[in-house]
Amino acid sequence: MWTWFHKLASPPHAYRILGRIAPWFGWSSLALILLATWWGLVRAPADYQQGDGFRILYVHAPSAWMSMFTYVVMAVAAAVGLVWRIKLAHAAAAACAPIGASFTFLALATGSIWGKPMWGTWWVWDARLTSELLLLFLYLGYMALRASFDDPQRADRASAVLAIVGVINVPIIHYSVEWWTTLHQPASVTKLDKPSIQIAMLIPLFIMMAGFQLYFGWAISRRLRGEILRRERNAGWLKEAS
Amino acid sequence: MIRTPIREAAKLVFTRDLTLAWRRWDEVAQPLIFYVVVTTMFPLATTPDMSALREISGGVVWVAALLASLLALEALFRADVEDGTMEQWVLSGQPLGWLLLAKVAAHWVLTGLPLVVMSPIVGTGLGLPYDAWGVLMLSLLLGTGTLSVLGGIGAALTVGVRRGSVLLSLLVLPLAMPLLIFGARAVGMQMDGDSPAGPLQLLAAIFFMALSLGPIAMSAAIRISVEN
Amino acid sequence: MDLRTFFEMGGYAEYVWPAYGLTALILIWNTWSALHSETEAQDAARRRLELARENRS
Numbered sequence: 290m291w292t293w294f295h296k297l298a299s300p301p302h303a304y305r306i307l308g309r310i311a312p313w314f315g316w317s318s319l320a321l322i323l324l325a326t327w328w329g330l331v332r333a334p335a336d337y338q339q340g341d342g343f344r345i346l347y348v349h350a351p352s353a354w355m356s357m358f359t360y361v362v363m364a365v366a367a368a369v370g371l372v373w374r375i376k377l378a379h380a381a382a383a384a385c386a387p388i389g390a391s392f393t394f395l396a397l398a399t400g401s402i403w404g405k406p407m408w409g410t411w412w413v414w415d416a417r418l419t420s421e422l423l424l425l426f427l428y429l430g431y432m433a434l435r436a437s438f439d440d441p442q443r444a445d446r447a448s449a450v451l452a453i454v455g456v457i458n459v460p461i462i463h464y465s466v467e468w469w470t471t472l473h474q475p476a477s478v479t480k481l482d483k484p485s486i487q488i489a490m491l492i493p494l495f496i497m498m499a500g501f502q503l504y505f506g507w508a509i510s511r512r513l514r515g516e517i518l519r520r521e522r523n524a525g526w527l528k529e530a531s
Numbered sequence: 532m533i534r535t536p537i538r539e540a541a542k543l544v545f546t547r548d549l550t551l552a553w554r555r556w557d558e559v560a561q562p563l564i565f566y567v568v569v570t571t572m573f574p575l576a577t578t579p580d581m582s583a584l585r586e587i588s589g590g591v592v593w594v595a596a597l598l599a600s601l602l603a604l605e606a607l608f609r610a611d612v613e614d615g616t617m618e619q620w621v622l623s624g625q626p627l628g629w630l631l632l633a634k635v636a637a638h639w640v641l642t643g644l645p646l647v648v649m650s651p652i653v654g655t656g657l658g659l660p661y662d663a664w665g666v667l668m669l670s671l672l673l674g675t676g677t678l679s680v681l682g683g684i685g686a687a688l689t690v691g692v693r694r695g696s697v698l699l700s701l702l703v704l705p706l707a708m709p710l711l712i713f714g715a716r717a718v719g720m721q722m723d724g725d726s727p728a729g730p731l732q733l734l735a736a737i738f739f740m741a742l743s744l745g746p747i748a749m750s751a752a753i754r755i756s757v758e759n
Numbered sequence: 760m761d762l763r764t765f766f767e768m769g770g771y772a773e774y775v776w777p778a779y780g781l782t783a784l785i786l787i788w789n790t791w792s793a794l795h796s797e798t799e800a801q802d803a804a805r806r807r808l809e810l811a812r813e814n815r816s
Contacts, residue, residue, distance in 0.1 A: 322786070326779070331765060341769035348782040371751075388789060395785045402778045406771055426705035433701055437692040446755045447688045451702060454684055454748055458706050461737065465709035469716065504786065511793040515800035 298377050300517045307510040314507035321500030329493035336490070345403040347493050351501040353396040353417070356424060357459075359389030359505065363431075364456035367449035376520055377513075379445035382452060383435065384512035388505060390428040396421050416467040423462050427455045441520065540625050541633040548637035558606075559641045566599040566646055570653040585658030589718030592654045592667065593674070593711055596646045600675055601703060603642040604682035605689075605696040607634065608753065612690050618757050628746030631753060635683040635745075643675030659718075666721040666731070670714040673734040680745035681706050687752035709737065 329347035336343040363385035370378030400418050405411050412418070434451055438444035535543075552559055573591045574584055584591075611617045611634075620630050650671050651664040659667065685703040689695035713734045717727035768775040 330768075330775075330779070335769060340771060341764075342771035342774060344768065344771075344775055345778045348778055352782070387792065391785050391789050395782060398781050399778045402774050402781075406774050423705050423708055426701070430698075430702045430705060433698055434688060437689070437695070437698055443691075443755060447752065450684070450748055450752050450755065451688060454706065457744070458709070461709050462705075465712045465733075469712045504789075508789055508793045511797045515793075515796040515798075518797075518800035518804045521804075 298375050300377060300521050303377055304514055304517050307514050311507055311510035311514075314503050314510060318500050318503030318507055321496055321503060325493045325497035325500055328496060333490050333493050334487070339407065342403070342406050343490075345399055347497050349396060349399040349403055350494060351497045352392050352399060353421060354498060355501050355505060356389055356393035356396050356421065358502075359385050359392060360424060360427070360459065361456065363389060364452045367452040371446060371449040371453070376445075377517070379449065380516035380520055381509070381513055382449065383445070384509055384516050386428060386432050386435070388508050388512070390425065390432065392501075393421055393425045393428055397425065414470065416463075416470040419466045419470070420463050423466070424459070427459075431455065534624070537626055537629050541629050544630050544633040545637045548634055549640065552637070552641050559645070562599040562603045562642050563645050563649060565602055566595050566649060567653055569595040569598060570656060573657065581658040585660070585722070588654055588657035588659040589663070589667065589722065590711075590715040591657055592650055592659065593671070593715045593718070595653070596650065596671055596675060597678060597704070597707055597711060599646060600642055600678050601682060601700050602696075603638070604679075604686050604703070605699050607638055607683060607686040608690045608756075609686075612753075612757060617753060621754055621757055627750035627753065631683065631687070631749045632680075632742075632746045635679050635749075638683075639676055639679040643672075643679055646675055647671045660722060663718055663721045666727050667718050670717045670727075670731060670734060673731070673738045674710045674714045677710055677734075677738045677741045678703070678707055680741040680749075684745060684748045684752055687749050687756060690753075690756045710734065713737075 325347060329344055333344070335341050363382045366378045366382040366385065369375055370382060397418065400421065401411055404413050404418075431448055431451055435444045435448045438447060570591055573587070578584065608617060611620075621627060647668050650667050651659070654664070654667055655661075682699070682703050685699045688702065689699050692698055713730040717730040717734065720727045720730065766772060
């Protein structure tokens, strides 16, 4: 089992495999995202309270989910890289950051857009949006720290420490922000949470989630291949690769 | 090889930092002055009406304390890394976490503690009532202590980076948001007549967690910054 | 759902369409960025190999 693991962690091997699986991830994610879009915009029934406005859920919820999923993957990869000194893991963490940050931004933007017709303002300090905002800060800090080092090894390891400290903080942040919002008993219940949801409305959500996950797989494969090449400065296997 | 017991080594570090700072007291005064200046900005920017200011007094004092603490944090490890002392510590075989914690403790005594002591005064300027002083100071005691540890991690990560102070703030502030939430709310609840026990206990829990896990992260970060 | 309802989204069109449009934009940007990062790294690696080859000969 360990030989398989070691083989996987070998950059040339990973480079090859990622190159082979990326197209599968890519096309399947495209298909599912398009299917989910059509289903969510056309086939799913309108919500009792929010009408057709609730359809934003189908892009907002998957983005929010992916933003958090990516951060955890990033932190785990960073921890693996730090503890076992596996360069590939550091490369994976680096590849996650821009993907996660853009999902976070998307979650914030779609959440804000959704909020306007529902609550009347472009921004509300509700628990979920505020937590997403703080998550965006964590991503930006991680990327800024990485960029500030000239030495790539130092950049890898320093940002790994930051990612681990950050991931420990994420549940604390979530809890504190939730606690903070419940204190003030908002007049309107968070409609973002649960439109009167029926199964027929959930299906496009699941399809979109799956599509986004597969998209993550594609994006990570492509970025990781780039990171591997950047890190393997003078290795002989590069000759075969090109 | 004669090895100094870590307790003594840590105490040496602690007293050395305090002594060094005593000779440069103006550096210690700067964050404190910043603290007062920033809290003065809020009434100027909003309203001189005390009853309105009272509403946000706890929050403003807390924000100003966080910012003032951050200002002072950048220099925490810089001097020792630059002159090679830190490298000696890493090589010394002593438990690095304890030495770093001693430094952070000295730093807190020089920056965090004065902020805590000054807080009732600046708070009063914002309409904070006398019966909230205790909660304000206790929450800031725990909060600035935690921030010193978090800031220590950030400072250790950014010690080699040029103009690292803004980066340091960017890294530490999001992590400090829960402190701000619980600390400011504790003061607010006390002013409203509710018991601040809940948030204070959470602040204490976070503080002890930072105290126990922080040194591990700090020594990992220092090793990364110092090793070649 | 007929075409008109589709475009109007029950009156919420000015919110739904920008939201989906932004999603498409972000996904497209991410796609371009990931591919660009990969091809740029490949070009750089290729260049390094050529330089090494030249230095040896």
